[in-house]
Amino acid sequence: GQQVMQIPQYQHVQEGEDFTTYCNSSTTLSNIQWYKQRPGGHPVFLIQLVKSGEVKKQKRLTFQFGEAKKNSSLHITATQTTDVGTYFCAGPRNSGYALNFGKGTSLLVTP
Amino acid sequence: NAGVTQTPKFQVLKTGQSMTLQCAQDMNHEYMSWYRQDPGMGLRLIHYSVGAGITDQGEVPNGYNVSRSTTEDFPLRLLSAAPSQTSVYFCASSYDGSNTEAFFGQGTRLTVV
Numbered sequence: 001g002q003q004v005m006q007i008p009q010y011q012h013v014q015e016g017e018d019f020t021t022y023c024n025s026s027t028t029l030s031n032i033q034w035y036k037q038r039p040g041g042h043p044v045f046l047i048q049l050v051k052s053g054e055v056k057k058q059k060r061l062t063f064q065f066g067e068a069k070k071n072s073s074l075h076i077t078a079t080q081t082t083d084v085g086t087y088f089c090a091g092p093r094n095s096g097y098a099l100n101f102g103k104g105t106s107l108l109v110t111p
Numbered sequence: 112n113a114g115v116t117q118t119p120k121f122q123v124l125k126t127g128q129s130m131t132l133q134c135a136q137d138m139n140h141e142y143m144s145w146y147r148q149d150p151g152m153g154l155r156l157i158h159y160s161v162g163a164g165i166t167d168q169g170e171v172p173n174g175y176n177v178s179r180s181t182t183e184d185f186p187l188r189l190l191s192a193a194p195s196q197t198s199v200y201f202c203a204s205s206y207d208g209s210n211t212e213a214f215f216g217q218g219t220r221l222t223v224v
Contacts, residue, residue, distance in 0.1 A: 009151070030209075030210070031209070042201060042215040043213075043215045045212035045213065088154065090213075093156070093169075096210070097142060097159055098159040098169065098208065098209060100156070101155075103151065104154075
């Protein structure tokens, strides 16, 4: 069935280091979304990518959507302790009515 | 606006008990979903709805029932709780299914003993 794979599962960085998480789908996606979940919190929408090869930036966060629309990445430049949390990518299910989430990458940032 | 409201926030059940997790949204969204989150498993879709009176199964529907009598409410029922249903449950809503951002409730942490 349709799967969204995400790596790495965990990442521990020193504050100021960069961080990247990767997302791969077994099928072509019409769009991909990224969410952040703080410890003890709920997922919060970050961004949606729609176009092949699209790159979007939000301050220190850079999101990319692959040319084949089957992979995506989130890169954080110069991490801060406020970046701690789990980052999920999500793509549409075959039905198009709900999302398939990757298992997430948990980011720990130590000062 | 309150967004997506889930109740209760915490619940402990004994094996075999039943309960309903409540979810309500005030954004007039047609699309609503229930996910469960377990360590290392990400968010797995239980059931979803595309409008009042219409529901469908997701990835892990066994042991759960849903109904959608109004646009605002999408309750999740556990008819006979099992320890395997210990999890954090999230309700989400969106304007246009998977084409627009999903808004999540605060979650319900359920423990079945």
